[in-house]
Amino acid sequence: MAREVIYRHAGTVRLTHWINVLCLLVLLMSGLQIFNAHPALYFGSTSDFADPAVAMTYERDGPDGPIGVTDLFGTRFDTTGWLGGGYEADGEFQRYGFPWSITLPGFRSLAKGRSWHFFFAWAFVINGLIYLGYTLLSGHLRRDLAPDRGQLKGIWQSIKDHALFRFDHGEEAKRYNVLQKLSYLIVIFILLPLMLATGLTMSPGMDAAFPWLLDIFGGRQSARTIHFISASLIVLFVLVHVFMVLVTGVWNNLRSMITGRFVIKTEEAEG
Secondary structure: OEEEEEEOOOHHHHHHHHHHHHHHHHHHHHHHHHHHOOOEEOOOOOOOOOOOOEEEEEEEEEOOEEEEEEEEOOEEEEOOOOOOEEEOOOOOEEEOOOOHHHOOOOOOOHHHHHHHHHHHHHHHHHHHHHHHHHHHHHOHHHHHHOOOHHHHHOHHHHHHHHHOOOOOOHHHHHOOOHHHHHHHHHHHHHHHHHHHHHHHHOOHHHHHHOOHHHHHHOOHHHHHHHHHHHHHHHHHHHHHHHHHHHHHHHHHHHHHHHOOEEEEEEOOOOO
């Protein structure tokens, strides 16, 4: 097999990518801190404490003492140590939604969690606008992210190949495959705007200035739930993205996002 080095990612793409990594990590951890202040989700304009869509709580009288419980649309699960509460090293039971080990800060502080979340939310928005502007003006969207007709026709074959861990090589590896393109487009133009819009809808100040936001999302509590769902889908996208980086070549993928250079294995010419 011969090797060909291509220039895959422009400097703007690489820089905004790594800023996004930092912003998303802080937003996730601080968002869990904010969620822990009231670890339940509802649909509608008010909190129906008797009938939450999702709730992370605890029960005092478990088989061996208090247990963490997650209520999902009326079905309850024992999630001690993961969600709802768990035992500390000293044997004491502590209530929480998500464990403090994955929140920012790593202890109960709604004020600090909000400060981290709001600062990095605006950093994330500004960085996203820079990326979007570059994408539109440079032709990156049309050239690299928009799937062509041939790729769309082969989407089921691409799904099958990925399920069997058969990945593109040669000329096909020089561009994103159809699943990558569709995933990026969904995140960029659906999930991220939805997360931003629902985040703004949860702000009383924004609701006063733009009351139609509440009408669009069916109330502040519905906006909070949709915000949580869209954020969860973005986390799922990131996990799949990292998994694919690992199974398709860690160093090659990292190098392409650090230096822009990506190595393609091609068949040696006959002769």
